Amino acid sequence: MKKSALILLLLSVPSVAVSDLRPGDSPPDLVGRNIAGQEVLLSEFAGRVVIVTFWAAWCVPCLEELPILEGIQEAAGSDRLVVVAINLEGDRSEFRRMAKAVRETPLIVTHDPRGQVSRQFGLQGIPYTALIGKSGRIEFIHQGFNDQLIETIVDEVNLLLSHSASLGVATTD
Numbered sequence: 376m377k378k379s380a381l382i383l384l385l386l387s388v389p390s391v392a393v394s395d396l397r398p399g400d401s402p403p404d405l406v407g408r409n410i411a412g413q414e415v416l417l418s419e420f421a422g423r424v425v426i427v428t429f430w431a432a433w434c435v436p437c438l439e440e441l442p443i444l445e446g447i448q449e450a451a452g453s454d455r456l457v458v459v460a461i462n463l464e465g466d467r468s469e470f471r472r473m474a475k476a477v478r479e480t481p482l483i484v485t486h487d488p489r490g491q492v493s494r495q496f497g498l499q500g501i502p503y504t505a506l507i508g509k510s511g512r513i514e515f516i517h518q519g520f521n522d523q524l525i526e527t528i529v530d531e532v533n534l535l536l537s538h539s540a541s542l543g544v545a546t547t548d
Contacts, residue, residue: 395497400513402427402505403495407461407485410470415459415485417507424451424535425507426458426528429493432469436520437502443525444504445480447532455536459483461492463501504528508535 396402404416406427417425426444430437444458460482464470470486487493496505499518506515506528515531517524 407487420457424456428504429461431463440520
């Protein structure tokens with residue numbers, strides 16, 4: 376095959392954009408940068424259950440959800456379960472202020488200032504929480520947060536920790 380024909384073939388193949396992720400899909404590896412500016416990759420947590428949640432300082436349900444997710448992580452143990460809290464504040468200084476306010480937490484706090492990670496997850500509102508199994512695939516997705524959802528998330532985490540995950544989506548208004 377001629378080089379020019381190969382280039383045309385490659386240009387004609389549509390690029391695949393990760394968006395609107397569903398249970399069974401693999402999430403993007405890069406989930407933002409931490410307060411030190413270092414990239415945080417989901418592959419760093421291979422073999423563990425990971426909860427990815429998107430939040431902002433102005434989102435009251437998000438701020439209610441974060442300490443609950445922290446408690447779930449502490450109960451399970453960070454060697455088995457990791458929570459990555461992705462902040463959507465556009466301004467880096469605002470993110471640093473918020474990250475310092477939650478620095479006592481064992482949660483991994485990252486920043487998505489341009490919305491790249493949130494677009495890849497297909498975010499349409501927050502809080503948005505994805506539970507990722509030990510296999511690295513999304514198992515459960517929740518949009519919204521309320522007190523009734525806590526028990527559901529605990530049950531799903533226990534299921535994922537026991538290796539017998541099933542796929543499901545829950546939306547809470």
